[in-house]
Amino acid sequence: MSTTDLDRIGARAVSDLRGDFPAFADRSAPAYLDSAATAQRPRQVLDAERDYLERHLAPVHRGASAAVGRSTTLFEDARATVARFVGAGDREVVWTENATDALNIVALGLADASAGLAGPEASRFVLEAGDEIVVTEAEHHANLIPWQRLAARTGARLRGVRVDEHGLWSLDGLAAELSERTRVVAFAEVSNVTGFIAPVADVVALVRERAPRALVVLDACQSVPHRPTDFAALGVDFAAFSGHKMLGPNGIGVLYGRAELLDALPPARTGGSTITRVTLDHAEFLPAPHRFEAGTQPVSQAVALAEAVRYLEAIGMEAVAAHEQALAARVVDRLASLPGVRVVGPQAGAPRAGLVAVGVEGVHAHDVGQFLDEAGVVVRVGHHCAQPLHRALGVTATTRASAHVYTTADEMDRFVDALGEVRRFFGVADQAAAVIA
Amino acid sequence: MSTTDLDRIGARAVSDLRGDFPAFADRSAPAYLDSAATAQRPRQVLDAERDYLERHLAPVHRGASAAVGRSTTLFEDARATVARFVGAGDREVVWTENATDALNIVALGLADASAGLAGPEASRFVLEAGDEIVVTEAEHHANLIPWQRLAARTGARLRGVRVDEHGLWSLDGLAAELSERTRVVAFAEVSNVTGFIAPVADVVALVRERAPRALVVLDACQSVPHRPTDFAALGVDFAAFSGHKMLGPNGIGVLYGRAELLDALPPARTGGSTITRVTLDHAEFLPAPHRFEAGTQPVSQAVALAEAVRYLEAIGMEAVAAHEQALAARVVDRLASLPGVRVVGPQAGAPRAGLVAVGVEGVHAHDVGQFLDEAGVVVRVGHHCAQPLHRALGVTATTRASAHVYTTADEMDRFVDALGEVRRFFGVADQAAAVIA
Amino acid sequence: MSGLEGLYQQIILDQSKRRNGDRLLEDPDAEHHEYNPTCGDEITVRVKLSSADAADSTDDRGGPGTARIAELAWQGDGCSISMASASTLTELVAGRTVDEARELIEAFRAMLRSQGAGEPDEEVLGDAIAFHGVSKYVMRVKCAMLAWVALEACLAQATRPAR
Amino acid sequence: MSGLEGLYQQIILDQSKRRNGDRLLEDPDAEHHEYNPTCGDEITVRVKLSSADAADSTDDRGGPGTARIAELAWQGDGCSISMASASTLTELVAGRTVDEARELIEAFRAMLRSQGAGEPDEEVLGDAIAFHGVSKYVMRVKCAMLAWVALEACLAQATRPAR
């Protein structure tokens, strides 16, 4: 793809689209290449939340007033919008604090079912000693530690699918870990470090065949904001994603679950609005999604998230994926000729999502990041909440650039160019590197 | 207090202060008397969040960039501001989704400690069969159901302090439930239904004497937004409140805990940013507050909440309490002469917070609410997430008017006046009522 | 008609006091308890069916849908809308076949989802058209539906093949 | 001096390669492991003290604070700032009394909290003044402090009455 193509996203010029983002109003602002951590927000999203707060703010689902009716309608319409966006029914979208919270709700729900805190409807969630939970070594801590805790709570065993020297796992590797004892298979659709795109439908088919008792839990944090998603078509049981990575607000995330599963999963967090009848000793819970939505919900955030969805839909998720993946592919191509820089994840030519993490020989990632920062390129350095993966790669930390709809080829080029300078600055450049830089 | 006094709050005229609130820009808007459910937000708070989002949005606590440094500083400064506001140390304020979430974190942490998921440092959180948890019958479901679940998870017994015919509990009633076996005493500083203001310091003294092994958990949802608070001085162990009731955003709440308790309590929700070292099988957690803050935090909301705190501090919390309590006292006084209307909670002359819930004889609360709504008065009707209390009062639902800094005497008068009409409309007014109305 | 009078038509206020059918029905063929989580109100609806008579059948299936509702009664408490709606339902369904009752329920539901649009068909809905005004009040739609949803569940129960 | 050169002064880059003290110290009097959660880097600092000699004492307490640091060594890995800082620390504390080392650590901490303000005192801090630039980078202050905090913990351990 030529750079000219890279400067368009769907029907729009990226430069034009950037006009929607107040954060980019200052043209001398650094290149923001940390969207995989959190994305910037367009004016449309900020305005939608403010409009709700200035003109429609009222409680939802409680009381009889017209104000509550309007607020409730906006809130539930937002849910329907987000549900449609990811191929879910309205009742299959639960608001959470973030994706981490969503994954915890599943893991804690299984623990409660296993501890006998739910009725017979939850029997399929009961784990016993000897049962197994399968994750990959590449998981974000959010999709790892809750499962460690579930294992500790139930006596189940956690198994990890190993990654290769690039940080990639395979269907074969997964297949080797599956059995009748497998009760949960949890993995990310897109890795936030390697950019690997998992073959979700194939995984689901494999799990259904080899591990018929397993629930498939998808960490969709890095996929929903960047590519078309249809959870029903993928056939996963549960999925999680966050608002703030998809041009929406902080403080809101989504737990997707197939309706009959959500209705049976015991709610880990309890309180007002989740219940039908409550006595001093006992409470009965509503069906999903409300059984999980304890206390006052992120209503203004839901309204804003729905606006973010409309914004992304107007661009088209196919176009979003094509744009971001082309940017990343170009970075990988250019880095191939840079000595001392190791690209983690799929190598040149292989498909990858719109992010690239690298290791720079002889320079610690935080020094790399500091150098890039001074060069006007904001990246993320560290273990990216994936310590086991980094341990497998033999490094403590890497440096990651990630794209979103507003990212330009020029910004990605600045990343590559600055990377070309970094080893010389820290006095570790070899002859070859010096020539190229 | 004369109506003239009621129209001032601290040094400001309420009418002037209302100019800060976009929701009141339209002077024909109905009287918003549902602030105990959720409060309106001043422009200052909305602007603070938007400014952060437009100019400073970046991840916090991760990476090396200057942007992250600025964002992290704003985030932690916000924590310090909120901590100071409630008499807490910086490390004693944990961000949560809402107050409900905060209470769940405590209850779930105790359950995990009891299930052996924490080290010896958490031994004081271990509950056993035969241990007791004491709540009052007046609690909000958020401060009841999590304790029911803790009881179910540990075999502990839940005891309820009974309320009288007005919905009030007493120190004597509480004393009767306490013993060496009591491990938790959880109650609201201000009831969201009765407006009763609990003598927190006396409760703490009583608990320390009669139930030395008990943790005191304070539901401060209806107190922090409305009166001066100093958790350290009160001597409670944990406390919870929400941003959206104190002129701040949805999607953020606070768990307060004494530092040494928070450092030892196992985190119920796990994930990124809560940990030190993570292997595939095991994770070690940071000290408080970060051990509880799993995943991307409500950063923009924290910044806005700090602005809400500054807004309230500029008025002065003594002035806030005086204003709101005077409004409620006047409502109670006026209602005393209205037949067929029963005021729940402290009766005329007794101290109460700035809210008044009533039952109207012969008319269902939702019909009352509908009538008031049409009369331009937005109130809350229902069980207010306090079913056991309502059951004790012998009603399914009540009608509640609640005040905040912006509430005027005129708005409260409209509430009383409309209540005077409601029984006639529904054809249940008796002779006496007809005369007065 | 002002908002409030459109919602609380005189006929609704009257029905809410009349409470037709508010009593215990012994030995029902079906019974269902419905709960309104927004307010905590509850209602239990019970029905007795008279077995289908071939002559009564409006189609030639002669299936369970052709049984008639001999009696409907309810117990519970709620707002005036829910009580009036239960009372009106009691009057309207007596003697209808199960299929007819289902059509009535569907028409009532459609009216309540209309958000005030259109004109309800009095031929089909009879006195229940008084509840058209409720459709503009999203928070109250559940009140009006409460008894009707309970009846729907009763009919499903009573006509389930394995009963 | 540009931002980056202010942060990465030549002396820091040099020290980060020199890594003074990067080795195992057997039989230490105290050892402490410090972890930086922002990056996952770690360091273990070990010290040997020579017992306090009355003649060396700068006050008349003759307490544990007057013991001397005979040797400091560390093992670990991290960014250039943390490695340079550990290396510089090794050079600076050798032979100081515990009390002197504590004063040095406090001065270093104060400099790093200054957010770039003021001029560090070279008399007190010696080569460590090179880290003044780090104080402007909030996310890197922990890097510079890592070894120093570990030493502080070692000293607390070594001079604890009940050791």
Ligand SMILES: Cc1ncc(COP(=O)(O)O)c(C=O)c1O
């Ligand atoms: C006394 C009391 N406790 C707890 C809560 C729960 O607060 P939130 O819904 O913000 O979690 C509320 C508010 O609804 C309340 O009034």
Ligand SMILES: Cc1ncc(COP(=O)(O)O)c(C=O)c1O
């Ligand atoms: C793959 C992946 N999973 C989970 C998360 C956690 O998301 P959040 O922090 O929004 O809960 C992230 C983002 O940090 C991620 O990239």
Ligand code: FES
């Ligand atoms: S308010 Fe409860 S049924 Fe109408």
Ligand code: FES
């Ligand atoms: S980045 Fe880890 S110590 Fe500096």
